[in-house]
Amino acid sequence: MDLTSDDAAINLGTTHQQVVPITLFVAVLCLCLVIGHLLDENRWVNESITAIIIGLVVGTIILFTSKWKSSQLLRFDEQLFFIYLLPPIIFNAGFSVKKKQFFHNFIPIMLFGVTGVFISTSIVSAGCWWLFPKLGLKGLTISEYLSVGTIFSSTDTVCTLQVLQQDETPLLYSLVFGEGVVNDATSVVLFNAVRNITASSLGGKAALRIVLNFLYLFCTSTVLGVTAGLLASYILRGLGFGRHSSVREISLMILIAYLSYILAELFELSGILTVFFAGVLMSHYAWHNVTESSRITTRHAFAAMSFIAETFIFLYVGMDALDYEKWRMSTLSFWTSIGIYSTVMMLILVGRAAFVFPLSFIANYMDKSEDPSSKITGQHQVVIWWAGLMRGAVSVALAFKQFTLSGVTLDPINATMITTTTVIVLFSTVVFGFLTKPLIRYLLPSNTSNTGSNTSPSRSTSPKEDMTLPLLSFEESASENLSRAKENISMLMERPVYTIHSYWRRFDDAYMRPIFGGARSHDLS
């Protein structure tokens, strides 16, 4: 209801003021969908690029028709983003994550997703703090530099995931997807942790406080999400909802997930992490307690909600880029602006390289298995580095949260930071996005055979998946079991993560599944 500006709604009080922008926006969303579908086979573009470019075009048209007054259909309220658009995206990420692979690659994912954000934030913050004043941009506080660091450390891996084939490079896919999700959560949590840092409190103690604050937020948010997921599973199992209607089941899953998110926001925790874990737990337990039609519906309906929200955001970013007011507000000269953009872009490139390659080395070192397919190769490292260069919705939302009040900015420095974020998101999504498909084809030539024919129904199972299956299937002949048991023991000794996973599985089967429900064996990923 607050999509149009409050003033307009109050002054005019007519339905039209609210309905016109919504109508146009929905129409443009439909257009995006159709054009996105038509360009699906194109080797350069993807959905995000399509949405941004359509947003730019529509923004231009509005700018002309409104006589240079505005390029926006809707005033972007960061509340709109955090309360309505982000939850479905993250919930769906948790709900559709391949839990088996996610937890198998838990250590590298956490290294990239958590440690990586800390390293990247430090480098970007320090770089900005050092270089911005030299370029003529002064007046940012320490807390703002740190915020800028987190804003530009949040990645958007959608581009890359659209190109990677999950079945051909399962490790790489899992790492990129897992890092993307953990990165989203980490950057939001870290953003909240650094917002209240002041210059006087900077130093070792402050760093410690950030880390402690981060750990506190991380743990409490996770606990809340897990609780919500388990609660939903318990209710759906205990009360036997499916006997009567799948409508109630679906509604209950959506409402409890949303409740967990909004509760986390209420307690100033990380809703993003909470709803992610609620999604993971629901797909692990609750999903198995509902009727067949509810299962199919939740899978697709949650994905559709997430898809609409994502398209909405990219479309908005495109339109917002032409917001005349913000550009006028920013008082910097053209060349200074270019300097700022290049600096930030360079810091993003360096900041990401500074953790992907060292951390990959550590992950490879820690991985004791002899199996070469579990190592992160050089090509993979470059793909991971590249995959995280795009900046997207979360960056925009965080920037709006830091530098505007309900979407409006009146300060030149704040306006500069908003325009910088917009430029970085546009540039990285469009330019880097365009290059992603060709780059991945060059680095991973085996991928090319299948690209453009996503419909091939039968794909050979990858070697990696074959290797992990013995651990997870219970319906085998005795002789197979014996030979596999030997394998298992040697593997458990070699790979500590597997041991943890195995203990968890036993605990899960013995205590959790009887209470909360779930698949009979672990062969469902």
Next chain:
Amino acid sequence: MDLTSDDAAINLGTTHQQVVPITLFVAVLCLCLVIGHLLDENRWVNESITAIIIGLVVGTIILFTSKWKSSQLLRFDEQLFFIYLLPPIIFNAGFSVKKKQFFHNFIPIMLFGVTGVFISTSIVSAGCWWLFPKLGLKGLTISEYLSVGTIFSSTDTVCTLQVLQQDETPLLYSLVFGEGVVNDATSVVLFNAVRNITASSLGGKAALRIVLNFLYLFCTSTVLGVTAGLLASYILRGLGFGRHSSVREISLMILIAYLSYILAELFELSGILTVFFAGVLMSHYAWHNVTESSRITTRHAFAAMSFIAETFIFLYVGMDALDYEKWRMSTLSFWTSIGIYSTVMMLILVGRAAFVFPLSFIANYMDKSEDPSSKITGQHQVVIWWAGLMRGAVSVALAFKQFTLSGVTLDPINATMITTTTVIVLFSTVVFGFLTKPLIRYLLPSNTSNTGSNTSPSRSTSPKEDMTLPLLSFEESASENLSRAKENISMLMERPVYTIHSYWRRFDDAYMRPIFGGARSHDLS
């Protein structure tokens, strides 16, 4: 975003102000769902009653904790209702309507749903105009009396539909459901048609203008809805969305349906009618062009959206009933108020009786078939009369639209009309709702056997359905075809609606389906 009051949001500017009410509301919604499920087998209550009662309880708690300041979590904006809550409810009604039965009983449905609303509105308006001043309520304009008439002529048949068994009394179910949908649309269209009538213009010309205005709105809205439905079908068929993802298919259906609704609102047509026909057309054509998983998902996801929206509204009605401000604003004495409520209630009872019984007689007279199961019996007439006595969401929304400005009323007469609407909705839903199950069991004793065991999977096909099947199935043996062909010819001569239906079917098969897609034969209802 506008769920909390604007003032609060602007003055305090914190996230908490918006998040707290949303959190509580979502939590209460979850509670409603679980309690509604637990009470499912109860012979007295249904979902609407549960939601209203929970709303009352929560309202009381808020009233106490806020120290008599407010009983509301959210300010009800009639925009919220018309822009976000109503479209999913009506779209799902259109999407899930049994088209075969709906069109077979087209004449009685239209008699009840359109002519009935006109008769009921005339009686309620005239009665109020005659009795209100005598009770001491003066100051309403002619246009407001007419609005009151339409507000209290809009029915809520959900209660009754929960009790009726579609397979046991197909005719009755189809009539009640069909009337409910058409009634919703008619009352909204009529409401918009009478809003601008002034005292000076009242007379034969005004009545003609209302009818013409109504016909214009009815036709244009239908055309828009049909166009939207066909467009969605054509896009989904022509561009072969399913090849890539059902996510896009689902998103496109939702977005085009919503676009049609909001476009209708923009052009001041009836969005309710538009989105209803968009739903009908999409389930007739588009639904058959999408993948299997999209079909299951859309069926259940749309129903879930509708369910959440409905529960939301009833919950709100319960909370709003305790709104202290409105009660204080209304300056009438206790006994005058009781007089007003009783008068309106009586007018509703009379107004509905005045068209159900005569129109049933006409419908029976027009139905030339010898088959007794196609006649509306006396018991059925009483059930139809009863089913339409409940007042629900649409009444509340229309009352808010007529008598408040963004949910706030400052005028004593307007406040009285709002409280009257609330009381009528509460009373009719709770009291009449409680009596519905016992009444229907008394009137239709055959129903009792199955009530309370909704899960019985195999039900005998009703005679009615057996009779209509020959018209609709193409895969039969030759001998059966011959005997049925004779039946068909005699039936076509006897029942004009069947003839129209048959012509339509030929046209549909020859021209529409090849372009827009659809089931291969008509056996899908």
